[in-house]
Amino acid sequence: MTDRRHHLPAWFTGVAPLPGILLLYFAVPLRPPDTSVHLGVSVLLTLIGISLVAAVIIREAKGLSSGDERHITVVHLVALVEVAMVTFALAYYTMAIHSQQQMSGIRTRLDALYFSATTTTTVGYGDIHPIGQLARGLATVQVSFDVVFVAALAGLIGRTLRER
Template sequence: MTRGRRFPRHAMRNGAAAFCSVLLYYCVPVGWMFELDAWPGRLLGVCLFLAGVVGLGWLVWRRIESYLRAPNATGAQVDGLLLLVCVVGVVFALFYYRLQQLHPDQFDGLETRTDALYYTLVTLGTVGFGDVHAVGQSARIATMVQIVFDLVVLGTLLTIITTSVTSRVQAATRAAREVSGDAPDTTR
């Protein structure tokens, strides 16, 4: 398989993970009241939610299989990490949204699911525009937990990339020494 054909597969998997995460996020039945006239539209929402769950489940299963086949493959490690970020990002966004529904004094500027997803992504990106921010203690604790998670993920991603680059440079250096006939001096 050529490298040109491999990139789109990674992009498609990561795009599918993002799509299924967003599908799950916007269709999860949160705070529904039982009203008979609202059920036809909600049935579609439940079906889309289930499609998101099944899609994410399948993607997680494929990532686990891929990791077990080649645990040191950099692409698989990065794909797995991006899938984890999608899933955990949806969990944080749902938590923030539900927290604001139950306790409207926890956030300033967070009213909709889009606001909660936006806040989660802005926190993940360490941007912090300030238009949506935590004001209550529960929201601040949840945000701190997300920040710690984000730092661990970013640190892990940097470790994966650094290790990959270092091993490739070392392999290239060894190959260059073998081609030039220079053997490493092991007498020291």
């Protein structure tokens, strides 16, 4: 009997989860927390999530430098950066709905995602910005994360070009 399973292209399996990540971002139920403990837990979970994404990227960068054959693809890194952007956006949105003293200009989830994307790309239009110490600290963590991500992506692209 012939195997009739269709194999999807690798780029498609890497890109397919991207819309799902955005749908999940907009679907996660959030409400203004009753106490600052909720805000602290939210920020802590954000930092844990970002630490996990950063650990994967750092592991892959080390694998690239040591010549490890098993490495992540550019498509996978794009998915990881989307997860990171969405995670940061959730934290910014949570801060905005909890306290008007943390973020200026965030009123919706799209505002938070927009701020996270402009921070990731280092565009920074200035229409939305952190004003509280917690928000500024989180934005600093995001900028630092983005530098590590860009370095890992550049290394991966360089290796891919050398292999071809």
